[in-house]
Amino acid sequence: MSPQRANQLIEAGLWLRLSGDMRGAQRLFERALQLDPGNTRAKEYLEAAVAALSAGSVTPFSPPPADVVPLPAQVLGRMAPATPSLDGDWGAWAEGQGGPPEGASWKTPAPVYLPEVPGGSRVDAMELLAREDDSDEPQVFALPDNDTQEYGVPRGDTQEYGVPPADGELELLLRGAEDLLELDDHSGAVDLLFKAQELAPGDPRVEALRQRSERMLMAMLESKLGDLGRVPRVRLQPDDIIWLNLDHRAGFVLAQIDGAVSYEDLFALSGMTRLDTARILAQLLDEGVITAG
């Protein structure tokens, strides 16, 4: 069971890496290695993730370096490599802006295979808060051994000469999102659900899950920001700021932080959704660009 779970964790880690969450990916590779210490893929990917993070080249604001993009385009088939605008711009993912240009032949890559949540029950933010951290191995991967292949692409889902039906893809995305939620990766779940929404606009399951995951993600981000009445401040000097790797949306939010406006004010004046703004602010905080006030 452990090697199988390790493989699935690796696949989930690859997903996170694709969406720019290198730290999340690192965490999953480490867990995979704990479960299956001899797993060479886990070691390999973990080393790559650690190297990328220690080089400081991968931040939520910058695309992952080419050498850590896991799959070459020809192997991915329908999974085109992530475009630069997708990689760095988290907020853009959430709002559906800044993604691949319209009409581009970008397709949603198949997510990791993850099982149904037992009983289909849902947890909310408070339950997550209350969840014990010392639980056994997470009960989130329960696929047959032969269900995955190297590079994390589920065998059954990839067709050499064709694209699988959208319904199947939607199911994969939904399950992937649920499983990412189980892994506390709400950001990844939201990303998947936006893709799911593109595939099936108006699907009530997608909508419900998206709302729930957004709520949870928002709660987590707000919790990270703390008291939203506080006034954040920029820590860096203007000369240092220009060397950061930010996109124009993060640049806009940063420009609004003037030592007078609170987090709550920033949500109002950013012109973006609350979630996008919270993501950018949380990342600016994580990167040490701003202080909480």
Add this chain to the structure above:
Amino acid sequence: MAEAEPLIGIDLGTTNSIVATVQDGQPIVIKNRTGLALTPSVVAVSKNAKRLVGSIAKRQAITNPQETVYAVKRLIGRKFSSHEVQNALRSLPYEVVAGQHDDLRVRMGGRDLSVPELSAMILQELKADAEAHFGRPVSKAVITVPAYFNDAQRQATKDAGRIAGLEVLRIINEPTAAALAYGFGRTVNGRVAVLDLGGGTFDVSVLEINQGVFDVVATGGDTYLGGEDWDNRIIEWLVFGFAKEHGIDLRKDRMALQRLKDAAEKAKVELSSVREAQLNLPFISTPPGGGAALHLQSTLTRDKLDDLTNDLAERVVGITTEVLGEASVRPSELKEVILVGGMSRMPKIVEAVRGYFRREPCKGVHPEEVVALGAAIQAHALVEQESELLLLDVTPQSLGVAIAGGSVKRIIPKNTTVPTSATEVFATSKDFQHTVKIMVLQGEHELAHQNELLGEFVLTGLREAPRGKVEIDVTFDINAEGIVSVSAKDRDTGLRQSITVTASSGLTEEELQRIMEEQREYLMAARISDELKTKRMELDSLARDVVDALTRARLLPGGGGLGPDAVPRAEQALEHARRVRENEDVGSLARACELLSGSLTQLRKPGPGGMGR
């Protein structure tokens, strides 16, 4: 001794507003809760449906243009069909629709709001700032308006005050307030020019001050010339430079445009005191094909700004010449020239005014604050009954009736102290005229149709006689509340007809009452919402602490000596918190916080000897 009730003076501007008071005998500006004197006259509903007022609303104006309302002063008290409103609509990004009585409504946040309601939001903000300053409620204010405002516009401003929960003691003219702040009521007898170059308008007024009586003898200007024009020139210059360097038009990106606007205004202000300003806008644009975001870095000198805006300074002088010319006032006749408005601090403007009037304009009072300070002085004088500073309540514009030939016969000239009464005798203009139509007009124009029609009525049953033989007395009465009664009486028959004209803002009393009720409800809901938000944050924080404490307790051997019920109680408290978190009831959230807090205390204080309570 009970403290005197706080009084405030408000300069309710087109672009910015200021509140002031008299404290320990000195007029002072009350800074807003962000520490600034100016509060932008901007209201908005943000994307998360929150009402924004002031600088926050202004800072998202470009990224949220349809839901951001500014410059409502250009619309207040006007009719939808008026030339001024139709003209304004061409440049306003927000939606304005016609009301039921040719009044106008602004669509914001999915609702159609009257202009006084929107102005009231700004007044409410200023009132709240004043209350924060005094630490107690404020309910009385003097508000300033441009000298050219008619009765409807003044009444609409008063209505805005009522909606905001203020008793408007007096509406006074902005140039008069400026002159009061300079102490001219005591020291100057003669003519004074007031040039008010604000964010969006330029008003020129000439006051005749005589023994403390302020008479506006000339007023004019351009309602579309102000600081924003200077900002736009800087923006154009920056956009052009960036496009030349990178081939990107920043105006197409709202976020970039918002930053350009903020930076341009800041640079313009800086250049009034220093000779060059740096404009640094990092990460202003991401190239269309992707790649690293681009920075905009530039230096603007005062000379360059003067170059870019030379024609605007010339317009200021041109308009001033025009207004003084129309009033037949020579610059040399003026005792003083007062500069008002933030833009008048710009050295180029000071130089242009000095060149035109051949005298140094008045300095000493901050040009942005002077009007509010004057209003505060007047509010103080009204309550303290300082007669030498007490402005008399006067008719802002002349009142009269339309006469044959389409012209106007003035019966009560402007600046007449109220209450007042005047009677004029008219005669029929046609042979055997049976009826006469009395059209009550307000304004200074010679032609009837160029004035504001306040009301009309018909006197019938006149005696049959050749023209000029039937005489009719027309009497105008204005009471202390500014209510105008007009009556017409046939001298022979004694037949009488009359009309009462109350200046109307476009809102009926019922509408006004409803809006006031809604405002009260809104304020109440906002307060509850704030309380809910605070309680939820407290709940989340406590829940996190309880989870941490539970985790620690589980890791420790023997549960760290906790009592047997500590863990289940904490879990129950967490479960309860989870259930009530989304409730809209502050009380239940407070109870959940108490439970969590109690659990936390239990988890952190195990009983002696490893035995918890």
